[in-house]
Amino acid sequence: MSSDERGSVTIWDVAQEAGVSIATVSRTFSQPNRVNVHTLQRVRDAAERLGYHAKPVKPVRRDDERLRGLVALVIHDLEYTTSAQLARGVQQLCESKNFGLLVSDSGGNPEREIAIVRRSLAHVDGVILGSSRMADSTIRKLAQLKPLVSQNRMVSGVKSIVVDESLALTEAVDALCRLGHRRLTYLGGPDRSWQNGLRRNIITHACEERDMAFQRMRVVEPVERHRKESFAPFLDRPTSAVIAFDDAVAMEFILFLIDNGVRVPRDVSVVGVDNVPTSRLFTPSLSTIDVPRYETGRLAASALIGKILHIGEDDAAPVSVGAEFLPRNSIGPAPNQ
Known part of the structure; x- marks a missing residue:
């Protein structure tokens, strides 16, 4: 074609x-x-x-539009390491192009996210949304006001930078299957999270192909304050393998298991997602999916500044980077193997 x-x-x-x-x-x-x-x-x-790509949403140009040399980045949790990695990638690319950076934390609240963006529009040349929880229609409307790039979330008509975790997650399920595990639990993330749906679908499909029983359990946020409420149901319906929405959930889950006399990985094998620095230092070291947040931050900033300066192709084709499965000590043979 x-x-x-x-x-x-x-x-x-x-x-x-x-x-x-x-x-x-x-x-x-x-x-x-x-x-x-x-x-x-x-x-x-x-x-x-x-070769389908949605028609790009273009901002409405105004006669008084002037370059301010400032970019806004809105993320959902500044306390989580991956947000800092993303922000660092964005900042370093912006500095190399002589742009400043305004960083805001929405706390995962879509209404707060909208308010932050609207307050920022008069002061910045463009906006990067990190793992936005807003509706697609809202993001497209905002993209009509200023150049906008969506990171870690695909939005039709809006330039999106995403991580393709399908191969890495499938490799994680495959590794658990080879270790003799036949039943797996997915500890889900926020309902509004675009990636939560993707991860669940990828894991479900991988389990179906390997004839592994699958169940999903909802986690109550913030998980560190709702550990018992989130994980107690697992003790009633345990599986020998677990994949968590992210490393934070995985590590809180392991601490819960230890408190209840369940051994990792002898009784339950656990995999997280993100590869935060503490995952390697955790006991046992956490098997995880390495997600290149720094790289996606640089790509998002590059795409946005290109739109601001009218450099390169102005299209809505998503940019995708890969992820990697890192097996560590938190997974082992299924019990009785």
């Missing part, structure tokens, strides 16, 4: 190619947790075959 033909591909073409409704295609990219894993893969395969 030629580049001209690819540019004319619409969401309707993807729906026809995948044999689903337009609404299903929209949900696949905006709310993957609401789409069956097989449908999710079918839609993505169809979009890739057709």
